[in-house]
Amino acid sequence: MFSKSCEYGLRAAIFIAQQTTQNNKVSLSTISEEINSPQAFTAKILQQLTRNDIVKSIKGPYGGFTIEEDKMETKLSEVVSVLDGDSIYTGCGLGLKQCDANSPCPLHFKFIEIRDNLRDMLESTSLKSIANDMNLESTILKR
Amino acid sequence: MFSKSCEYGLRAAIFIAQQTTQNNKVSLSTISEEINSPQAFTAKILQQLTRNDIVKSIKGPYGGFTIEEDKMETKLSEVVSVLDGDSIYTGCGLGLKQCDANSPCPLHFKFIEIRDNLRDMLESTSLKSIANDMNLESTILKR
DNA sequence: ATTAAAAAGGATAAAAAGATCTTTTAGTCT
């Protein structure tokens, strides 16, 4: 479904968001331990999320990553879009460029339903809401 | 969503199925033209589909690819499974191995709905039914 | 039998994704 980058990126963003609700900032090493991802690779992904203004990085001792209050409203779709592009929830299932309701591929009408569900889910779910859910019931981000 | 191999493979299988309903067998070169895919690469994919007994290949002059009658019932999920594995419609959206209802990732319950829709669609749609649909209304397999 | 068409198989190449390492920059603390 998503690339490895995107899986790690979502896990990282969610972890940082959840820690942010507890007023903690978290270091790269903590993040990669807690989400069980390769540290150096995760650093690259966090750089992208930082450049795209989704997470905030703080350099120096006691630095780390956090998410600013207004950015807690970031939707999962934005994270996915930065890391994988939006074709997963906008593109044709068979990889055609010209596929739409007017000239559909043979799967178009079956696919569009799934795509749109995915899109709705990603576009309506914020980091904040997931973080809040996590504070209520225990979920996993490793293994 | 799917790998390139899988996109080409689905398009090829659908094209062959549709031609099979018209009692035509089709050569590799025709297939790659009609679905707009790289020929040599498509050959490799068709080999996989042949080995997995989804399409039938006929060697020699006037040979080509066709689908045997009972194999027209093949579901899209089987094609996907051969080319990409089944993790796209069985795995965790965040890439976790141990994610299930008992120890869910934070997206589990939102994701499972989409995954299951995808799964149902792929498992309930046969090559035959798509081929028949194509004979009724025009759809595209190129571009 | 010979020829020609077509798929199969093997080897290789190029590009992208995944992952690591090193150097630089920015910041904190004493």
Next chain:
DNA sequence: AGACTAAAAGATCTTTTTATCCTTTTTAAT
């Protein structure tokens, strides 16, 4: 100021995916 810490940036390496090429095998038609 100097020592230290942590992320950013850049360079590099590895693996996987995508893609091509070339040879071999099969087989139908003449």
